[in-house]
Amino acid sequence: MPKTAYELEREAKIARNRALIEQLDLKNAAASVTGPTTKTKTSAKPKPPPKPKAKPVQPIKREKRTVDDTPRRVSARLRKSTTIDPDETPARKRKREQEEEAQRRREEEERLAAEELARETKKPRHGELDLETLLGEEWESGALAGLNSRLQAVLQERHPRRTADQDAFVFEKDKNEAVEVAALRERLQDMKIVARAKVTQDRIYSAAYHPDPTMDLIFFGDKHGQLGIWDPRAPVDDAGEEDNVVNSEQRESGKYWRLQVHWPATSRSSISCIKFDPIDAHNVYTSAYDCTVRSLSFTSGISREVFAVEKVLITSMDIPPASHELWLSDAEGWLTHLDLREDKSKRRTYQLSEQKIGCVSVNPINPAFILTSSNNRTLKVWDVRKLEKLSVQRNGVLEFELQDVEQLDKSFFRVGTTTLRAECRHDKSVTSAYWDPRGRSIVSTCYDDALRIWDVSPSLMTKDGPFPSFRPLARIRHNCQTGKWVSLFKAQWSQNPDVYPHFTVGNMDHSLDIFGCKGDRLAKLSDRTKLTAAQAVTCSHPSVVERVATGNASGRCVLWAPADPDDAE
Template sequence: MPKLSAYEKEREANIARNRALLEQLELKQAVESLGFPAKQAPPKTKAKPVQSTKKAKEKQEEAPRRQSARLRNTAAFDPNESPSKKRKREAEEQERFAKEAEERIEAQEREFLAKRPRHNDLDLVELTDEGVEVAQLSTELQAITQTAHPKRLGDADAFVYEEDEKDKAEVEQLRQKLQGMKVVARAKVTENRVYSAAYHPDPTKDLIFFGDKHGQLGIWDARAPPDEDGNENESDPDTKENGKYWRLQVHWPATSKSSISSVKLDPIDSHTVYTSAYDCSIRALSFTTGISREIFTNDDTLISSIDVVPNGREMWISDAAGGVTHLDLREDKSKGKWYQLSEQKIGCVSVNPTRTNFLLTASNSREMRIWDTRKLESMVLDLSLEESATEFDSEVVTKYRESKEGAGFLRSEWRHDKSVSSAYWDPRGRSIVSTSYDDSIRLWDVHTSAFKSSKAFPSSRPFARVSHNCQTGRWLTVLRAQWNPNPDVYPHFTIANMNHSLDIISCKGERIARLSDPSKITAVQAVTCSHPSIVERAATGNASGRCVLWAPADE
């Protein structure tokens, strides 16, 4: 053994001394004797998101790896096989290779077709995942059809007062009802970000339809008793889901190319739900038959918004090319007429409910406009166009608008500081609310006499402008102010607040209530809607597909 130097001896001694010292020390007792406080566990999160009770899809089995013929037949290869056996083996291998190639081609074709939009009629079985109880959903939809719930329209002169005190009294009465609303139900209704919503008018239940980013329509019966299926989260009230919900893949493919931009119910009986999506199609799901059929398609233009005329026979469609399409639902979808009313995307279209010939559009060109659609009917004759024409570009529309015959076609317009994300008529067909990326909510009140004249409205200036943060960014759905469709109450609308609350504002621009619950909500409730019959009801949805029902806590 080589002799150690003085340095190495000292080093070995230090190591031995330190090892002995560490073995003798009792660190835990020493810390306690010095009186240091024990390390505390991190505080629990204030709000726990509800966890979906739906079972996750099972992972698909991986396809077997491809191997060369030499590796596959190494074990069975016989170097002494006869020529006849060799020829037979090679023939079998060629047949197997041909069959495998054919299967690969068929799989590629199926994969290609799976990424294309579906234009055929689809039943509930085709719309739902395997394992979903279709019979229960069918029974639920059939129960709705037992009673018709037509869309109720307001009176244009209702809630119009000369004295401000009466307006204040109406607002105060409404505030007493709405400010007591709480979070009474939560559920992860859709798998992805909520883009649109509609509240069914049935007064006996809270049935809400949510459209998500990947073409999925979530149907939520928020107050229904949950199924007794041994829910894992049932013991934890913070993560428990409420009610029952079903997910229907009405638009395809299940990607962001199929985001549902609008959800509308049939205004005649509410037995059909219409959905428009970025896959350039509009589908109608009938509760009576359980069949989803395509009623309109556009090959290459993204559909941004739809609205159904109260007579239930007509629909107006806005798109990313700056156009609107008038569709008669009684005719073939190919007969829809397209008019380019803007050079940029029209993100929102709204039909006046009491004077259906007045159409409201909001576009990325920063303009909100009101059009008299009666002029469109005579445009073909006035410009001597072909009667069979179905598309009219901006050049044709502008030429007609500036002509003598087209006077009164554009009734009013107002330019915002930035893009107009939405603009809607209220149930009376009198007030207008718009939202814009300039962080403002604007309100208009159109006098009844202005509709009776054939000239442009005397004033287009909004009477109120409310500051509101509308900078949703890339990961949140655009904020839209949605009127409460109930015509029996003082006009008011709901809009999400970036501070995770729900704002309720009157038609005069006065805030009625701000609903929030930090213990249950920690995300922006970007999409909102209200019950058409019950005042104290509102529903919201966020970017993860989780939805909330707001109602009085004691009901």
């Protein structure tokens, strides 16, 4: 049977397409056009097995008390249709209208009162607050008793802050120092993730480790003014039916409590710094962006306001050892000195920069020497004894502007002394700078992707005038570009004076770096199966070497420590 014109045209088109595909060297495509009978020499490669993904820890499900007692709104038309009598007399109509007008006035007054109450609840709280108020209503009845019991357990001793000798771990021969570094490296590299929990609801901004050597009690401050207290080694309560389906490695470890210390619960109340009282560790101080500093007493369970200022974000604070002094830095470039035994009106404030001072650190051995790191790309060492000679009083307090400090520095410079003892300019904003427990090493963190370390000889602090040289001992390349959604990296010294000085810092590759005071990398800790975010905030136990806690941008926290023998099996 002869082929039709349509079939001939179809076969010619298929031939042209096959020739075009072969000309373009698309053999697989040509095989699909020719039909299933065409065989190809290529064979599909087996897919590689999927890489194990880190699974975030599952938070404990807590039932929130939600009671909707908001009155339903009813339109005026519906109210009239149900209340108006079509046969009512003029007198009854006037009476009804008067009652409706009185009802409208009452509703308007209630609405205005509710709005005023809502505005008041959004303002910072300046009064004293107990633990029950700080916990709020979302916690079960046993949470308050459990928190009280945990805080009372640390009241056996005062745990004052310990300092190291300035010449501690200063070796005459490099061989002796290498032995000390190797011993510490061996201890730190054995640390693993032993506990995880979502301690706070929002991003971690700050952290502090309680100095009690017999336990692990860690405090975290988050973006919305919440203070999370975590006991990672506490026994976990019996899991419910829903929790049984969760793998034990994904379940939260220990117990934690969330205290709304700063208010309102918004980003205006971010807790910027946490410090324990250096004389009595039964008090913890918190500074926040709500322009206040508060103290929480473990003995009384009361949180009280220590300091408050209007419209100035408090970025950092530090407390010298064995003293009642408090130094604060703020976003306007000012440094404030408080004596906690005196009234807040007797404070002294100094403007040391035209831009934000993000970090202040007091030398633990020579408290007169203070570090400041600023957005103006500089790290500076100040001798605050010279600042005490200023006597300018403004607004009822001792307040010294930048021009006053600069003029004072010029007058001192003529006689060979100066308030500004050293200065180092960085390539970008300096996010933090801290003294080590010996008061001689400094580490700074900067947005130019570098960690810098200085060794300041104690002899320089006994002389007047600027330091003759202030160059970094080491510069370490480190990714500090945390961006908008991750807290700033701040290298934190271990406050343990019994071991070789070292510091911890987070990394954008979801790991934890530990360096010595000469820039040697001691450990790089990571676990791809358990970590899903950068560990931006770090802190170390002041008394136990192998204890480091970290927190990330979701409020999840991790405890690094040697693995338990039971877990190893």
